[in-house]
Amino acid sequence: IRPYLIKENAIGRVLQIIGLGPHRLNASSRPPWFFQKAYYGGILCDIGSHQIEQFLSFSGAKHAEITSARVANYHHKEYSEFEDFGEATLVADNGAVNYFRVDWFTPDGLGVWGDGRAFILGTDGYIELRKYIDIARSPKGDQVYLVNHKGEKHIHAAGTIGFPFFGSLILDCLNRTENAMTQEHAFKAAELCLRAQAQASKIE
Numbered sequence: 344i345r346p347y348l349i350k351e352n353a354i355g356r357v358l359q360i361i362g363l364g365p366h367r368l369n370a371s372s373r374p375p376w377f378f379q380k381a382y383y384g385g386i387l388c389d390i391g392s393h394q395i396e397q398f399l400s401f402s403g404a405k406h407a408e409i410t411s412a413r414v415a416n417y418h419h420k421e422y423s424e425f426e427d428f429g430e431a432t433l434v435a436d437n438g439a440v441n442y443f444r445v446d447w448f449t450p451d452g453l454g455v456w457g458d459g460r461a462f463i464l465g466t467d468g469y470i471e472l473r474k475y476i477d478i479a480r481s482p483k484g485d486q487v488y489l490v491n492h493k494g495e496k497h498i499h500a501a502g503t504i505g506f507p508f509f510g511s512l513i514l515d516c517l518n519r520t521e522n523a524m525t526q527e528h529a530f531k532a533a534e535l536c537l538r539a540q541a542q543a544s545k546i547e
Contacts, residue, residue: 354465404435
């Protein structure tokens with residue numbers, strides 16, 4: 344999205360990104376370490392890391408501050424170290440703001456492991472990403488919804504551009520370049536998820 348629609352100024356300056364990262368637990372299929380915080384790191388490190396990296400990528404930010412973070416174990420008390428819910432807010436160095444929620448509450452009735460979404464608000468429009476499914480409409484993911492001054496547009500992005508990031512990442516590893524992603528970016532995303540986890544208040 345960043346190298347294409349956002350770079351093409353389809354929605355103007357990016358102001359806010361909301362990320363939703365629900366997952367299906369399938370507890371019986373998980374190894375014991377999955378529920379031990381020393382190994383899985385906490386929910387904001389585990390699956391929140393992806394949300395923070397996407398925020399930095401979509402907004403074009405170099406740095407951000409964690410303004411709030413919360414975690415909880417609402418429904419899986421038999422695993423005393425487990426967190427099944429987490430949320431955080433961030434403010435980036437370029438003024439963009441972020442809210443994300445991650446959880447382990449995908450119901451069995453959903454056709455995929457999680458209804459991942461992203462909402463990107465800009466000065467001239469907004470984008471919604473329905474990443475893995477378009478519930479009750481299509482079992483296919485990679486659905487992009489764009490609204491701007493030109494109108495409304497739906498794009499089923501699967502198969503349209505291939506997977507350029509992964510090829511670039513492999514070449515970066517081979518050639519010691521930083522075209523797909525800089526090391527600074529990767530370490531910043533890791534730093535921020537660790538900070539969010541460390542300062543998170545526990546709801547229950």
